[in-house]
């Protein structure tokens with residue numbers, strides 16, 4: 523994974539807004555918050571310290587987290603001081619989900635993920651200057667806390683009546699499965715984080731998804747009770763598609779930020795496929811383009827939607843924020859070559875595999891005697907051998923973008939890209955990927 527921070531090349535907030543709060547509201551990033559007037563005043567004034575936490579529940583963060591990562595950076599660009607928290611302790615407990623109790627991961631796995639997530643979060647922040655970011659791990663203040671101290675010193679501040687009213691807890695209590703004491707306690711831990719960060723860093727704002735509202739207010743209430751201070755929280759909206767389908771998944775898979783878990787090609791395609799009805803909203807939330815620039819793209823969606831300029835800009839921006847500009851350009855060049863009949867030799871295997879998942883993809887034994895006729899038939903580009911022969915004769919058969927005119931020509935690993943992949947094409951548009959089984 524690249525160590526450069528592509529996000530840091532994006533400069534400053536949109537100067538057309540009087541302050542960052544107004545910009546966040548315009549971007550649609552505020553679904554719910556603590557008292558708006560004092561929050562706006564705090565954000566428009568001297569630098570404040572704020573935080574957002576990420577739990578190690580997988581080896582990588584995904585698109586839902588990207589909203590938070592970019593929000594951290596937006597507030598830092600406005601001059602405020604970010605704390606990126608990784609949940610070394612909360613990841614061991616598990617934030618209750620709507621559906622069911624979590625299966626706990628081992629401590630070893632959680633600590634590995636703490637490290638990988640910490641690296642990912644760091645990529646979105648600047649560690650230089652007066653408002654340099656800092657990374658924290660909540661295991662540092664909860665790891666040594668005894669059960670008795672926890673119950674005596676922290677538990678006393680929480681009313682069970684309030685705790686069971688939090689939306690997700692209430693839902694789970696009413697479900698057949700119910701909720702364990704472990705997950706029920708989660709909100710106390712997150713509340714305790716806010717209290718600690720308030721004490722140690724004068725942290726006065728926590729951000730998170732709106733599904734986190736119960737946990738966010740658990741912290742603001744604790745700080746009010748214990749320290750007598752009024753601190754803030756912002757809950758960002760759940761991102762939804764205009765047609766009601768789920769955002770952030772491609773064929774049922776989460777779009778991960780780690781390129782080993784979701785190739786930059788798939789990532790780029792995901793954004794390119796954004797519906798016209800959604801594209802302006804996505805530009806607001808996931809890019810640093812200004813209000814004027816987004817208005818122009820909005821206009822283009824209305825007047826010349828077939829050009830998909832807004833989608834292409836969106837895909838370029840978000841992919842370069844996450845994977846860097848160089849990688850993004852590679853992906854664009856690779857698709858141009860693949861779909862435009864160009865040279866395929868230089869394309870990396872991850873990209874080819876990702877392209878394969880979008881095409882009809884067949885796996886054949888790793889022998890050297892696959893005839894062009896077989897390739898066309900087995901990849902279902904033609905319906906019969908005679909149709910395959912006709913295709914070759916008419917000059918409509920291609921392997922790796924090279925026209926094949928000899929119907930007796932056969933293919934194997936020597937002709938395959940990376941020794942494994944044959945891109946088979948019929949005519950201009952119909953493509954399939956044939957991969958040879960890897961030899962074991």
Ligand SMILES: N[C@@H](Cc1ccc(O)cc1)C(=O)O
Nearest residue numbers: 575576577609612617712715
């Ligand atoms: N509960 C948050 C993660 C988190 C953990 C600890 C915190 O202090 C803050 C946030 C989530 O699941 O997304």
